Amino acid sequence: MLNPRQVEPNMYRYDEFDSKFVHERVTQFAGQVERRLTGELTEDQFKPLRLMNGLYLQLHAYMLRVAVPYGTLSSKQLRRLAHIARTYDKNFGHFTTRQNIQYNWIKLVDVPAILRELAEVEMHAIQTSGNCIRNVTADQFAGAAADEIEDPRPLAEIIRQWSSLHPEFLFLPRKFKIAVGGSPNDRAALLYHDMAVEIVRNKEGRTGYKVLVGGGMGRTPYIAQVIGEFVEKDDILAFMEAVMRVYNEQGRRDNIYKARIKILTNALGIEEMRRQVNIEFAEIKKVGTLQLPQAELDRITAYFAVPAFETGLSDAMPDAGPDFANWVRTNITAHKAPGYAIATITLKTPGQVPGDATSEQMDIIADLMDEFSVGEVRVTHEQNLVLPHVRNKDLPAIFAKLKELDFASPNAGLITDIIACPGLDYCDLANARSIPIAQKIALKFEDLDRQHKIGELKIKISGCINACGHHHAGHIGILGVDKKGVEFYQLLLGGSGAEDASIGDIMGPGFTEHEIAGAVERVVEVYLAQRNDGERFLDTYRRIGMEKFKAAAYETVAA
Template sequence: MYRYDEFDAEFVNSRVAQFRGQVERRLDGRLSEAEFRPLRLMNGLYLQLHAYMLRVAVPYGTLRTDQLRMLAHLADKYDKGYGHVTTRQNMQFNWPALSDVPDMLSDLATVDMHAIQTSGNCIRNVTCDPYAGATADEIEDPRPLAELIRQWSMLHPEFSFLPRKFKFAVTASPHDRAMIKGHDIGIQIVKNDAGEVGYHIIVGGGLGRTPVLGETLCAFLPKADLLPYLTATMRVYNRFGRRDNKYKARIKILVRDTGIADFTKLVDDEFATLDVNDTAVSQEECERIASYFEPPTFDTNIKAIDLDSQPEAFRKWVATNVAPHIAPGYAIVNISLKNPERAPGDITAEQMRAVADLADRESFGEVRTTHQQNMVLPHVRQDALRAVWDGLVAAELEDANINLIGDIICCPGMDFCALATARSIPVAQAIAERFSDHDRQQAIGEMQIKISGCINACGHHHVGHIGILGLEKSGVEFYQVTLGGDATHTAAIGDKMGAGFSQDELVDGIERIVDFYMGERSGSERFLDTYRRLGTAAFKEALYAST
């Protein structure tokens, strides 16, 4: 994990002091809201529908346990006792008082955390595969790459005032768990035919009102060229990206309008002008960063757990929430934050502390957040799985629904967000409640529902197996459905089905889709595969069968 040095500590603390003065001037009227807005956004503070919201950076979704306990402290002291894990692996607090925010930032600084670049037209938090460093299917741990990009982009003088916000995602696995094709730039660590490790660079992805999957900018980039090549790409975007229309300002629009071939030439031409010595990072520096991510010392003498002797609920949890680990005798534990009684992604302060305690005892003091709005204990001994489950049961975090229909991604919607046009949280809860029976969820199998409360698509509905978009017309909320989206290595934008539904009609419609799929699938075929085999028309007919 990233280690603060003296410069980082001094800089973050000075930023806190600066913002404290800015807040004081806002509170006493010396700054108007319009004048205060760019200042608060530079510190991760939004003004939502009912209150301010503070978004705390969690670089590549990796947390130490003291950091998670600090987030619990903030939830208890300054908020309503809970936090919210976002689809960029960050943590949001939805109810802070403006006067308390400088104290929150000061507290965060004591555990090497901040809220810088979690908002504004800059390079945002770099997201990553939550299984990084723990899964056998990766070429190498992608977190050193994510950290290198984080350090390079932090307050970069050229890229702090871009035409629009900019998002990176990285992975090192052929099975994409970071949704790299849905980002402004996605990076996959790959090997070429000679066995050399380098980077596959994807550009121009993004969701929102214009959903686009990224295209290959460079199929194989040598490691030494990474930062110069990214610098060239960002310079092209900074130079030619639209600044006159925020809806056309993302790099995806520039790539679309320019064409990938011409855009690639612009990048290559800019890259050719760079003095690599001014922009590249030395091998020694890369090794220094990589040393932060040395794997823990794994025990090589672990007895296998006898699942047959365990309770049925525990066996179901293991089958659903536990993934294979690269080290023999260990496992990756997914912690679902998708209980129908809570908003998807919400976690209480008490639960944060419980997860921190489990991580200290059973996962080398490390916790991950995921863009699916869940958490991960990356390194758990298999003979400790029962103890972890018992701890999760006590914390009411034992839901066994990872990648099932109850594991719904959902934005805050109109319950919080000033941009939202419809509620999304009640819809997610209604669907989760309808399909709450675990055996039914298991029978349905992999099913990813993603819900957004407006066209900005913070809930990633475009890439949901079932995507739901909440809209408003004449004061009435309604919900449009897309089918066939995919956020993995076989990425796809979902197909729009037709007229929207009320909330009650929507849940019934989802049930008709599920029932149709269950009746038509071949053997244990996944929903996505059945949809691709049968096509849109058949599922659309089932969706609207009773309307």
């Protein structure tokens, strides 16, 4: 249904080719579903086909993962996602740590209709699973942040086009995740990606791309290493293709646990990896077909043109009471345009399921997007939503509406802004539940004064070693494990997914479901007692190490 107030944001629009291939894929997959239902395709034949279309069979039903390219959605798209949740699911969707949305209660027979509805609003679920290049992610503040060198979305879109149905890279040794950032402050967890591109400025003041490879979480976590210090803009696709070729040829197809590029990078060593990539790069350059012309970069960049911001606006923040002031303190980020702000909507009111939103909540956020944020919203890898372009003077009205939705918690970046994977409540791979642990911890630290006193503290929870909840990168990470059918939780301390990336250290034996929130609380108390002025939890941990935290965490458990 067309909303009369719907605003068309400045974002990429499908061209004839995009539209044709997405619609053709819907028709193709509809035929595959039909052939599966009639038995013409066996489950073994069908499974890789459904996975390439983002369709998993989970604990209770099928789960459909829909791609949100670099986390950018128009209000029209968000309304369609709400409609799909209402019509085909149980009235809610789940925003993920890869800036996607997942539906947990999908019927196989409905999937062709859902994909058709998505294609109508220029969306799909292609390459959200399988051993291919997955949905490209980016800084959620792209095009808005005051600290940005350049908007990463044009390059992310170019990478999306290059990697979608790339015939050479649809059957890689393992999945491959790419992220793009445009600011020295890493908000996209670049260093934990298979390949990452950071927009940088060289000594001459020219912008280009720093390319990193070999980062990743999972069973064997690694921080990405620099493979291209400064790649010229017109060379970027040739350089990325060279990296992919080295990986595709030498990645370990014989062992799923050693198949990611992080293992290859560390087996070869970054110097040898760089040497091999540069040989491939030179070969690709000779052919010349992958050079990225400035005109094409300009053409894609034009889709993401800076909105026509009002001028002459005051930078002053409106006075709308103490609750509003608290929200501004944590959930508002500096915008590049005077008088504008970036507003983070945390889907994390203590007690809520991190990342869940109902159809009604999505529809009302779409209204807020149209009324106050040029029709645009971003999905963050921390499972929040962002209104990227908001006038300061409109913030009180937005806050009031978010309060009605129960999405007005002033907790962005605080201890209750917890990342949690779906865990054993939904996921077929999980060993333990994640969401109830996030809920318990959030409720334990619900008091706002206490949260603000603690300051920045990122808790990240995964229900298995695959680390969809980014536990390695949490200031406090929690990993759910299965011990003879019973859930236990390991604590990790000292991880970071930001520009100061580090892998969390495992504390020791796991805690029970009933012990873990208390152990986290005792760890936080050690921080408060030990911290120096201005130190975040992470800083204190890095200064004093594990011992005091460990002693406190196990104190009551042992008693």
